[in-house]
Amino acid sequence: MKNVGEAPREELVTGSRSDRSTRDRVARSLLDHGPSTVADLAGRLGLTQAAVRRHLDALVAEKVVAAREKRVYGARSRGRPAKVFALTDCGRDAFDQSYDSLAVDALRWIERHAGGEAAVAAFARDRIGHQAESYRAAVAAAPPDGRTAALAKALSADGYAAVARSAPGAQQGEQLCQHHCPVAHVAEQFPQLCEAETEIFSELLGTHVQRLATIAHGDGVCTTFIPQGPRGAPDGPRTAPHPQTTSSASTRTAGRNPA
Template sequence: MSATLPVVDHTLADTTSPESDAGTRQRVLQLVAGSGPVSAAELAAQLDLAPAGIRRHLGVLEATDQIAVHDGARSHQGRGRPARRYVVTSRGQAALSHRYSELAAQALRFLAETAGPEAVEGFAEQRVRDLEQRHTAAVEAAGDDLAARARILADGLTADGYAASVRPVPGASAIQLCQGHCPVQDVAHEFPQLCEAEARAFSRLLGVHVQRLATLAGGGHVCTTNIPMTVSIDHAPAHPVLSVEGHSA
């Protein structure tokens, strides 16, 4: 009698060890930050995971309050229930980085108390000037193609830890630069000068006026910057328009 060989279920390959589980969940969290609101099916496709595997990871992240179902409009494809779409919570944002936000906030408070608010403004401007120096050459290489400039800037911001992407605006002559993560989110909530300086840097890099529509520091699930496509490239724009909704980040 021949022995019966065991059947290997390859759909469970991502559950082989606690270490691989943790690494996969971290990747899921990063994708939700960068692409959210995003569905389980979209995440499974990006990570090449079976539906059961992605649902298990989403369940753990949701149970630990690192992600949540988006309150906005849900995507409905075909019959059945609309797809649940996920975004990162504030706890999930904190889990994405090892920042020392309270120490940074204390340092800025001390700077404001001893040298005045102008010193905080100067620090914020110097911080984004460094950002501009890192990305100017790559952005300028795209020429006057504003969409290309925005995509290159998003790639650079992602490398800096901002989980950035560029998305079209249906029915409008505009695109949106979205940042799913902000390394200084908590500090920016107290010191909006950081956000305002960043928006000015985006205007200078892209050569157009930009408008902040939603921010992580203001309670949004993503920082969204509106970029109009009908404005000609101007490499010395005036101050960007800032949203009145909370602080920018």
């Protein structure tokens, strides 16, 4: 016999691993079935409505799910419209949508039919050039000794989780460390993406840079070394990098992790 006030079994499980698994089930149900009410989700997943609300609150806080009023077709009945929950763009991105596969296929087609490796390199430079427009003003506005940190902050806003730090050991300079790379799986097959990124870093910071490690190459962090300028800081933004310096440095050292 059930004791009065006893919580349902599902709600007694409070371990973080169990919670994460259940939240994944809630998100997957929204992906498969579209916007749903708490009652819909509870019925599909075999959970109590109280448990569903708890997991939805966590998913909303993580910006994976958003609440909105249920769309009504035809005459609206009295009372407040039911609330439904749907995945956000961020929530959809958490599921495999084959974007990487599509990008690889597109670049492979460019390589085969539109000019070979040189065409892929041109695409990579054009892509990062447009992306870097939002970085340029931030770096230019920073003092000489703060440009690497400004670039790291701008990259982080684009999802690269970047930080700037002093170079370890006897190296005179800084390291730009990117803990996440949104295009890592594509860059595994097309290193031109990493090489173009290295070139644009050189242009923005106004000095030659050296790529020491990349996530695409299997390292844990993308690491770029920025040497100390003659006055203790990079020289400042310049029009274009020296392609031989940046590209060759990327090729020679892409697999070395300085840590």
